[in-house]
Amino acid sequence: MSKNKKKIYKPKPVSGFSEWLPEIRMIEQQWLDHIRRVFESYGFTSIETPSVEEIDVLLAKGETDKEIYTLTRLQADPDDDKEARLGLHFDQTVPLARYTAQHFNDLVFPFKRYQMQRVWRGERPQLGRSREFVQCDIDVINVDHLPLHFDAEMPAVIYEALDGLDIGRFQIRISNRKILLGLLEHLGIDDTIAVTRNVDKIEKLGRDEVHLILAKECGLSDEQIIQILDLATDSVLADIDPLNDQMREGLDELNFVMDQLSHLPDHAIKADLSIVRGLDYYTGTVYETVLLDHPEFTSSICSGGRYDDLAGSFINKRLPGVGISIGFTRLFEVMQNFGKVQGHRKGPADILMVLPSEDRRADASETARLLRRRGFKVEQYHAPQKIGKQLAYAEKKAIPFVWFPPFDDDGKHEVKDMNTGEQSETSPDNWTA
RNA sequence: GCGGCUGUAGCUCAGUGGUAGAGCACUCGGUUGUGAUCCGAGCUGUCGCGGGUUCAAUCCCCGUCAGCCGCCCCA
Numbered sequence: 001m002s003k004n005k006k007k008i009y010k011p012k013p014v015s016g017f018s019e020w021l022p023e024i025r026m027i028e029q030q031w032l033d034h035i036r037r038v039f040e041s042y043g044f045t046s047i048e049t050p051s052v053e054e055i056d057v058l059l060a061k062g063e064t065d066k067e068i069y070t071l072t073r074l075q076a077d078p079d080d081d082k083e084a085r086l087g088l089h090f091d092q093t094v095p096l097a098r099y100t101a102q103h104f105n106d107l108v109f110p111f112k113r114y115q116m117q118r119v120w121r122g123e124r125p126q127l128g129r130s131r132e133f134v135q136c137d138i139d140v141i142n143v144d145h146l147p148l149h150f151d152a153e154m155p156a157v158i159y160e161a162l163d164g165l166d167i168g169r170f171q172i173r174i175s176n177r178k179i180l181l182g183l184l185e186h187l188g189i190d191d192t193i194a195v196t197r198n199v200d201k202i203e204k205l206g207r208d209e210v211h212l213i214l215a216k217e218c219g220l221s222d223e224q225i226i227q228i229l230d231l232a233t234d235s236v237l238a239d240i241d242p243l244n245d246q247m248r249e250g251l252d253e254l255n256f257v258m259d260q261l262s263h264l265p266d267h268a269i270k271a272d273l274s275i276v277r278g279l280d281y282y283t284g285t286v287y288e289t290v291l292l293d294h295p296e297f298t299s300s301i302c303s304g305g306r307y308d309d310l311a312g313s314f315i316n317k318r319l320p321g322v323g324i325s326i327g328f329t330r331l332f333e334v335m336q337n338f339g340k341v342q343g344h345r346k347g348p349a350d351i352l353m354v355l356p357s358e359d360r361r362a363d364a365s366e367t368a369r370l371l372r373r374r375g376f377k378v379e380q381y382h383a384p385q386k387i388g389k390q391l392a393y394a395e396k397k398a399i400p401f402v403w404f405p406p407f408d409d410d411g412k413h414e415v416k417d418m419n420t421g422e423q424s425e426t427s428p429d430n431w432t433a
Numbered sequence: 434g435c436g437g438c439u440g441u442a443g444c445u446c447a448g449u450g451g452u453a454g455a456g457c458a459c460u461c462g463g464u465u466g467u468g469a470u471c472c473g474a475g476c477u478g479u480c481g482c483g484g485g486u487u488c489a490a491u492c493c494c495c496g497u498c499a500g501c502c503g504c505c506c507c508a
Contacts, residue, residue: 010481067434091508121506124506129507135508197506301508328508387467393468394468
């Protein structure tokens with residue numbers, strides 16, 4: 001006898017693309033449902049844009065360092081460049097800009113929208129950094145002018161959204177780029193991107209290390225650096241003297257936002273001038289969020305900021321906006337890694353309906369329907385196997401109740417609580433868990 | 434994109450220059466309508482892939498791919 005082996009493709013995960021077992025997925029859905037409810041409670045409306053955009057759209061803001069996955073047909077003629085070049089979106093802000101410009105006449109401004117979709121970046125994956133991940137974005141966009149109140153609404157929404165998840169304490173750190181940029185202007189420093197990018201690393205590398213980098217890479221004098229680092233690490237806003245109008249404006253805005261958020265717990269909100277975000281399209285308020293109870297994970301799990309003109313590349317209108325984005329997959333994956341996400345239920349069913357025998361199937365189905373109509377989630381066992389087997393199935397799937405319909409015409413309904421082992425007579429009309 | 438480490442069963446891993454093992458998981462059984470424990474039996478592998486050295490390679494050498502970690506960047 002020869003083993004007639006069929007060729008099987010050994011399944012393996014693709015790095016940076018995660019998938020969960022049913023019990024974990026159930027928790028992920030609960031988290032997403034919660035976030036969605038909070039977003040909607042503030043009046044944000046849902047949109048969904050395609051996974052792909054034209055490459056030209058994705059690059060409209062001149063971002064070249066993002067690793068974009070492109071989309072081509074396997075059968076495409078490699079010499080045929082007439083095909084539209086498509087790429088998977090790497091964030092939800094660029095699609096939002098395109099969407100807003102495209103549907104400008106049909107949208108109501110200020111346009112408050114939320115978007116919870118996957119995005120793709122061709123990066124090297126590691127814990128908290130995937131190549132495919134879900135972001136939960138909220139943004140508000142208005143025409144010409146966007147009131148500063150919205151800058152304060154963002155952290156308020158995010159606080160509620162994150163507070164409902166089991167992630168321990170967290171801190172939303174807020175700053176305003178105008179403050180540091182004003183100082184750089186005052187000091188006559190032009191290469192603001194390099195400087196801000198390094199100031200952003202103060203917490204990670206320490207003040208001294210950043211000092212060295214700024215001297216070496218940006219060619220700043222000790223005096224300049226000390227002024228910059230003093231500002232970035234000074235957390236008492238009232239002590240800061242504005243050196244020009246830009247700084248004054250930034251300080252006023254930041255003070256206003258902090259003032260509006262005074263109802264939140266102290267630890268959850270902090271003005272932190274070292275937060276500047278490496279991205280240069282933010283023009284005012286900026287946000288970052290860290291997990292206080294898990295300091296070993298230092299990256300931000302929720303960031304964003306204000307931009308003066310979202311869709312300038314797509315429409316001849318000035319559309320200022322402010323937005324913030326929960327790095328959902330990052331957060332979920334990291335919390336899983338810390339053992340904080342533990343699935344118990346392997347399915348949604350509350351009740352497993354036992355099938356006593358084939359000729360009792362109609363009766364079991366009817367009982368199940370009755371219970372479903374009363375709002376219970378009921379799964380029917382598929383075959384009239386031994387009761388022990390049916391119970392073992394409920395046990396494995398962690399279904400909390402097992403329902404025994406009558407085994408014969410004179411029988412009674414019984415229900416068994418799988419946690420306590422207790423079993424008692426009942427009726428599908430009035431049973432409650 | 435750069436650097437370090439690692440690839441053996443579905444999972445966690447052990448092992449040897451003479452083509453492999455444990456635990457867990459999975460399947461079946463321990464007779465009637467009741468799970469978690471226990472006992473018994475069974476199933477599972479191109480030892481990541483390609484080449485080299487050797488009578489002989491899962492083991493040694495080279496390459497390659499993949500994964501993990503750090504950097505870069507960021508959610």
